[in-house]
Amino acid sequence: MANLHDIVEGVQDALGNLTPTPVILQSESTAHDLKKRLEWAEPALSIIDVRDREAFNQGRITGAMSMPMEQLDEMKSTLQPEHDIYIYAESDDRAHEAAEMLRAAGFKAVTHIVGGLDAWHEIGGPTEGVQEDGIPPEANAYNVVSRLKTEHDVQETGKAQHAN
Structure with a gap:
């Protein structure tokens, strides 16, 4: 049975260098x-x-x-x-x-x-x-304040629906 070193050496010889040059x-x-x-x-x-x-x-x-x-x-x-x-x-x-x-x-x-x-x-x-x-941005897409307000409104709507 071949030793581990010989096996590794054989694999390296067969495959060459697997890392990018x-x-x-x-x-x-x-x-x-x-x-x-x-x-x-x-x-x-x-x-x-x-x-x-x-x-x-x-x-x-x-x-x-x-x-x-x-x-x-x-x-x-x-x-x-x-x-x-x-x-x-x-x-x-x-x-x-x-x-x-x-x-x-x-x-x-x-x-x-x-x-x-x-x-x-x-x-x-x-x-x-x-x-x-492929998705056009909304008018407020780059307005942080507007985006935070939208997120807040979504959360409030979710809370209201969950409470009912």
Whole structure:
């Protein structure tokens, strides 16, 4: 009977390395590159959407942060310089411009996603947002006071129905 060490060695030889190899970030990445990293749950990456806030609210890559191009310079201080940064925009040129802006500010691992959100949709990457959910927001969707009042009213209605 083979010992445990020989069995483990045999499995490793047969299957190879099951852990992902570290990524060397290029100036351009594909949607597949990002999806693969997310599927492996690799830490230390940020996804930045430099489109305007309205486009971001309509639909975005799940987990992306909104940093509209016009505000990128002032918002860059919120980014962690040791993270790999993936950027997308309404066009590859715009995403490239944003990536260059961050590189010039000293960020080393910055890439833009070729094809942006469209490429992400094509590979079935997870998204979120109003358009992605297929449910238009109510007029008060972003009004916290109104949402709290609605929640209170629902609770009161439930209490009244329960008491009867």
